[in-house]
Amino acid sequence: MEFLSYLISGLSLGSVYAIIALGYTMVYGIAKMLNFAHGDVIMVGGYISYIAVSYMGLPGWVSVIAAMVVCTVLGVLIEGLAYKPLRAATSLAVLITAIGVSYFLQNSALLIWGANFKTYPSVISGTLNLFDNRLSIPYVSMLTVVVCIVIMVGLTLFTSKTKMGKAMRACSEDKGAAQLMGINVNRTISVTFAIGSALAAIAGVLLCSSFPILKPTTGSMPGIKAFTAAVFGGIGSIPGAFLGGLLLGVIESFAKAYISTQLANTVVFAVLIIVLLVRPAGLLGKYVPEKV
C-alpha cells in the first residue's frame, strides 16, 4: 500500500513536471532556444492565482483562468521584447538573455510580493480513501494527472491536425522553407510562447495546490526539473516531455521514500546522466545527423 501511495504522489508530481516540460520542449522545438525563464512564469501564475483567491475571493477555477491570461501575455511580451531582437544572434546570447529574464522575473516578484512565504490556499481539498483508509489519494493529485493527460493529448492533436499546429512543426524543421510556404515565423513563435506560458500557469496552480508554499523562487527548481524531464524524454518531442516528466516524478518520489529525502535530487540527476550516456537524444528523441 505504501508503494502505491508513493507511486501516486510520484505520478502527480511528475504530471506537474510534464506540463512544464511540454512548454519547454515546444519552445525549444520551434524557437530552438532554452527558455530558462519558463520556471519563473510558473511562479507568476501561482501568485496571480493566490491573489485572485485570497485577496479577491474569486473561485479557484476563475483564478486559474486569470493566471493563464496573465502568463500568456507575459510569455508573449518576454518573447517579443527579449528574444525576438536576438533572432539572428548566437544561441549563447539568447541563453544568457533567458537567464537574465529569469532573474528579472524573480526579483520583480520579490519587489512586488515581498520575500515572505505566502501560504497558497488549497483550491482543491479532500482525499479519496480506499482500502479501509489504508490508501488515501488527494483529489488534487488525481486532478493533476488528469489535467496532464488532457494537455498532452490536446497538444498532440493540435500539432498533428490543425493548420497552426502543422505550421509549428514546419517552423521547427526549417524556418526558411516555412517562410517560403507563406508561414509567418515570428507569429508562430509568439503563439508557441503563448501556449507554453498558459501551460506554465496551469502548472503553477497545480504545483502550489500540492506544495502550498509560494515564494519568488518557487518556480526555479521545478523549472530545472522540468527542463531535465524534457531532455530526459528527448527535447523537442511532446510525448517525450510527457514520459520524461512522469518518470522523473516517480523516480524522485521513490528516491525520497526508499533512499533519502536529501539524496532525492542526486538520484534524479544521476539517472538523467546515465540515460543520456546511453541515449544522447533522450528516451524518445531522434538523433538527426547534420546533413552537409
Next chain:
Amino acid sequence: MAMLEVNNINVYYGSIHAIKNISFEVNSGEIVTLIGANGAGKSTTLQTISGLLRSKTGSITFMGKNLGGIAAHKVVSMGIAHVPEGRRIFQQMTVEENIEMGAFTRPGNEYEQSVQNVFAHFPRLQERRKQIAGTLSGGEQQMLAMGRAMMSKPSLLMLDEPSMGLSPILVDEIFEIIKAFHDSGTTILLVEQNANKSLAISGRAYVLENGKIVLTGTGKELMQSEEIKKAYLGG
C-alpha cells in the same frame, strides 16, 4: 512592363559582395534561366527575390509592386513560389502535410482541386501521400518540393537546381514537368547547372559569373555560343 524586374541589386553576406549590380527581367509566360558555376550568385539572386535575403541597393518589382522590405512569407501570396536549393521539404512531416503547407496562404475550399492537380502531375506523390517525406527518394523529394510550391498557385515559379543529384531519366522527367507547368500558364525562372537541358527549354537566359551577369541571349543563341559551350556544355 515585365512581370519581374530586377534592377541593379547588390547583396552582401557580411563583407562578401555576393551579387554585384545585377539587372534582369522575366516577362509573363517566359521560361528564363540563370546559369553559372557554383558560387556565381544564382541561388542568392532567387533568395533575394523571395525575400529570404535583402538587397542593399537596387530594386525588385513584381507585377508592378516593389518587393523591397516585404517579408518572405508575404511574397508567396503575391504570386511567387520558390523551390529552394536542396529541396528543403519538411522531412519529418508526411507527403500530404508538406503539400498542405504549400497551400498555407490559400483558402481551404480550393485545396481539394489544387491537390488533385498536383497529383495529376506527380502520381507517385499520391501513392505516397501518407509516407514520411524524409523517406522518399531524391527524385520523389524534388517532385514533392515542386508540387508543394504549385499549391500556392504561383504566377511565377522559381526553381533552384531541380535536377541536382538526380539520375538522367529523372532529370528528363523533371524537365518535362517544368514544361508542363509552363504550358499551363506558369512563368518560370530557373537556376541550373545543367546548361544543356535548361537552355533547350528556355526562351532567354542569363549567365552569371562571380556575382555579375556576363552574357545574355535566347536559349538557342547561348547554346551556340563558343564561350558557353566551353564553360558549361562540355566542349
